[in-house]
Amino acid sequence: MAIHQDVETGGNISQDEITQPLIQSDKISAVQTHELSSDTSKGSLWVVLLSTFVAVCGSFEFGSCVGYSAPTQKGIRNDLGLSLAEYSVFGSILNIGAMIGAVTSGRIADLTGRKWAMRISAIVCIVAWFAIYFSQAxxxxxxxxxxxxxxxxxxSYVVPVFIAEITPKNLRGGLTTVHQLMICSGVSVAFVVGVVVTWRTLALTGLVPCLILLLGLFFIPESxxxxxxxxxxxxxKAALQRLRGKDADISKxxxxxxxxxxxxxxxxxxxxQDLFQRRYALSVIVGVGLIAFQQFGGINGVAFYASEIFVSAGFSSGSVGTISIACVQVPxxxxxxxxxxxxxxxxxxxIASTGxxxxxxxxxxxxFLKDHGVLSGWAPMIALAGILIYIGSFSLGLGAVPWVIMSEIFPMNIxxxxxxxxxxxxxxxAWVVSYAFNFLMIWSSSGTFFLNAGVSAATVLFIAKLVPETKGRTLEEIQASMNS
Structure with a gap:
């Protein structure tokens, strides 16, 4: 079923008529660019920073949800008597709901605004956490x-888009990656706290970022x-002036x-159907391709079932591994x-995909060594090193940067x-990987990670051949160059 953007029809125009004004409007002279940067620097950025902080509370909530299943697997299965298959359904069904949320996210954000989309997300998550806390079946x-x-x-859609739309171009990349930083922080906190509290108590901690987000949205401007x-x-104009500072010249x-x-x-x-037009082909291939490679490299298998991976690798407990992941990914x-x-x-x-x-x-x-009894004493430490290199590399760039690029490359009309x-x-x-991961590990633990390594190698080639550099360019410059 087609999903329509809320843009009014204005008649047919040629592609040259579309792209030429964009290119011309973005060819600001060196002097003008310097003046714009100076005006922005004179204004206070505290509203941009506050708005980013409020928005990424939703990102922290994202991480709390993803990280919840790793430290709670044993407790939930014991208390509610779930089989491995039933727990795999619990772990992976998050992604089914998220797919539906993804389909509606753009429409909600366009119709109601970025702030109301975040409000809806927070309210739904509050209800969900209470449902898990009171679950008996x-x-x-x-x-x-x-x-x-x-x-x-x-x-997951609206936060990076909101941040990209409110920040000056010289800060856009760094502030948009705070989205991923807070996701990692949420995962890490869930890993660490989940080791020392019950699964029901851990569910209550998920309410905190939701409540901060709901309250904070009253104090920040819309995109x-x-x-x-x-x-x-x-x-x-009032929102832009507030974001750039009362003394900043926002006219340009x-x-x-x-x-x-x-x-x-x-x-x-x-x-x-408009996404399949030739002029949007590169943007769609880059946006969808980066996210596909990001996911099929295995990140959600590791994030959802980290504790069990370390037990399978030969550790007596998964807590050492999960705490190590928490310590690595945030910094x-x-x-x-x-x-x-x-x-x-x-x-x-x-660098990240190579890592x-x-x-x-x-x-x-x-x-492989553990299964064949070769250097089996070293196998757990090699597994720990491998997982930490994987998580560290993913956290360095492959987790955040695809979302930064996604927020930059698509024009407003699509x-x-x-x-x-x-x-x-x-x-x-995420659903395919998280649901299949336990079954793949039963089939072959080494084979599972060899498959992931192959996907990561393909990711390097994809980035080298197709992904453009967007650093230091306005959103309009990026979109005009890619969609012409």
């Missing part, structure tokens, strides 16, 4: 997990670009955004956030529908 547990998935399916798109001109940035929106308003309403994700606007997107992606290939390969070797497609691919891949 598998069906209620699964219902809560499914609802939780729907909530984070929405926020200026969304306000401009829906024709709320006064609110658009406002004119650039408005000219871009006016051009887009001449386009017909966008449906799913490395923070490093990635710092480097995104300094080194660029492509170098981080290439995930190495980490998966080492983990596969450790299980951003909702394209964002929904990308997010749908994310959650479809």
């Amino acid at each position: 598998a069906w209620s547990l699964d219902l809560g997990r499914f609802s939780m998935g729907y909530g984070i399916g929405i926020v 200026p670009r969304w306000l401009a798109k829906v024709g709320r001109e006064k609110e658009f 940035e406002a004119a650039e955004i408005q000219e871009y929106i006016e051009t887009l308003e001449k386009l017909p309403k966008a449906g799913i 490395i994700t923070a490093l990635g956030a710092i480097l995104t606007d300094r080194t660029g997107r492509r170098p981080l992606l290439l 995930t290939c190495l980490g998966n390969f080492l983990t596969a070797i450790s299980f 951003k909702g529908i394209a964002g929904s497609l990308v997010t749908l691919m994310h959650w479809f891949g």
Whole structure:
């Protein structure tokens, strides 16, 4: 079923008429660019930072949901008598809900605004956490997990888009990667806290970021670009002024955004079929491809079932491994956030995907040695090293940067529908990996990680051949160059 973007039809125009104004409007001279940067620096950025902090509470909630299943597997199975297959359903059904959330996320964000989309996500997640906390049977547990998935399916799209739309271009990459940093933080906190509290108590901790998000949304502005798109001109200028500081000159940035929106308003309403037009081909391939490779490299298998992986590798308990993951991923994700606007997107992606290939390969070797009784005493440590290299590499760039690029490459007229497609691919891949992972490990532990290593190697080639560098360019410049 086609999903339509809320853009008014303005008649047929040629491709040259679409792209030429975009290119012309973005060719700001060196002097103008310097003036714009100076104006922005004079204004206070505290509203941008506050808005980012509030939005990424949704990202932290995302991480809490993903990380919940790893430390609670034994407790939930013992208390509710779930089989391995039933627990795999519980772990993976999050992604089914998230796929539905992904399909509707762009439409919700375009119709109601970025802030209301985040409100809806927070409310759904609060209900879901209570459903899990009070569960006495598998069906209620699964219902809560499914609802939780729907909530984070929405926020996984709207948070990076919101941050990208409110930040100056010189800060956009770094602040957008805070989305992934907070996801990792949420996962890490769930891993660590889950070791020392019961699964029901851990469910209650998931309410905290939801409540902070709901409260914080009352104090931050809506996305200026969304306000401009829906024709709320006064609110658009007020929001942009608030974000750039009361003394900042926003005239050039406002004119650039408005000219871009006016051009887009001449386009017909966008449906799913419009994504297959030739001019959008590169953007769709890059956006969907990056997320597909991100997921099929095995991240959700490791995140959802980390504790059991370490037990299978020969550790007496999975807690050492999960705590090690928690200690590694947050600081490395923070490093990635710092480097995104300094080194660029492509170098981080290439380094990260190479590292995930190495980490998966080492983990596969450790299980191979253990299965064949060769150097079996070393196998657990090789597995730990492999998993930590994999998680560290993923956290450095492969977790955050695809979302940064996704938020940058799609023009406003297809951003909702394209964002929904990308997010749908994310959650479809997450579901396939999280549901199949336990069964793949039963089939062959080493084979599972060799497969993941192969996907990571293919990711390196994909990035090298197709993914553009978007560092230091306005959203309009990026989109005009890719969709012409």
